[in-house]
Amino acid sequence: MPLERKTAAGVRAAQPHRPGEAAFFDVDNTLMRGASLFHVGRKMYERGAFTFRDALGFAWKQAAFIFRGESLKDIHSIQASALSLAAGILSDDVRSLGHEVYDEFIESRIWPGTKALAEQHLRIGRRVWLVTATPIEVASVIAERLGLTGALGTVGEIEGGAYTGRLVGEILHGSAKAEAVAELAEREGLDLRSCWAYSDSHNDIPLLTMVGHPVAINPDTRLRMHAHARNWPIYDFRSGRQAATLGLKLATVGGAAYGLWRGYARLRR
Numbered sequence: 001m002p003l004e005r006k007t008a009a010g011v012r013a014a015q016p017h018r019p020g021e022a023a024f025f026d027v028d029n030t031l032m033r034g035a036s037l038f039h040v041g042r043k044m045y046e047r048g049a050f051t052f053r054d055a056l057g058f059a060w061k062q063a064a065f066i067f068r069g070e071s072l073k074d075i076h077s078i079q080a081s082a083l084s085l086a087a088g089i090l091s092d093d094v095r096s097l098g099h100e101v102y103d104e105f106i107e108s109r110i111w112p113g114t115k116a117l118a119e120q121h122l123r124i125g126r127r128v129w130l131v132t133a134t135p136i137e138v139a140s141v142i143a144e145r146l147g148l149t150g151a152l153g154t155v156g157e158i159e160g161g162a163y164t165g166r167l168v169g170e171i172l173h174g175s176a177k178a179e180a181v182a183e184l185a186e187r188e189g190l191d192l193r194s195c196w197a198y199s200d201s202h203n204d205i206p207l208l209t210m211v212g213h214p215v216a217i218n219p220d221t222r223l224r225m226h227a228h229a230r231n232w233p234i235y236d237f238r239s240g241r242q243a244a245t246l247g248l249k250l251a252t253v254g255g256a257a258y259g260l261w262r263g264y265a266r267l268r269r
Contacts, residue, residue, distance in 0.1 A: 098141035178206035
């Protein structure tokens with residue numbers, strides 16, 4: 001009988017006894033609602049790391065992300081803003097910040113259905129990685145708090161313990177995700193034909209195509225069409241799917257605008 005370990009998520013997970021198998025999960029809009037990096041920026045703003053105008057920019061990009069779904073242009077825009085604002089910040093501080101962000105914002109936004117899928121893979125002995133454009137320090141915190149195997153994320157250059165504002169390699173997005181997973185598979189001895197991948201975005205089709213078991217979760221229009229054409233499983237954990245989801249989006253945008261207005265009023269006082 002395989003040994004078991006208790007994960008941070010409270011799941012009885014078997015020690016990996018399927019060494020060639022793994023599951024890879026995107027984060028934003030797949031594991032959680034919205035963009036994780038937005039909440040990192042929100043917390044940094046609370047600590048005075050950047051201006052109210054910068055905060056407005058992040059809120060606008062988050063609203064666009066929720067309404068339109070993920071786009072390469074949005075990802076690069078958010079990442080470029082974050083990199084410029086993070087220059088000089090200690091990497092240890094960002095990891096500490098990641099725990100606060102998880103507790104205050106991310107945990108409540110995790111889709112229960114996606115979390116259940118990840119936990120099922122753990123229970124039967126598969127390793128589970130997050131694969132995301134989110135900074136690796138934050139992605140690792142999310143993986144750790146959920147009791148997953150680990151995370152692949154965007155890596156910022158660090159000198160003297162602080163971010164320089166430059167990247168190491170590429171933003172982990174689109175084809176870069178597929179390349180990172182291929183490298184991990186070679187290093188860990190994984191058979192990608194026996195692996196799973198989960199995403200909401202058509203940008204992750206290169207990753208989904210390279211595994212034997214691709215799954216679309218909360219898919220955008222292009223991924224939904226692609227998945228239907230190839231008979232890939234599709235899970236949509238968004239309540240209402242249309243009217244209720246639109247109401248949620250409007251409430252999110254309205255709430256963000258109201259919160260920023262209140263913050264601005266407090267600053268003026």
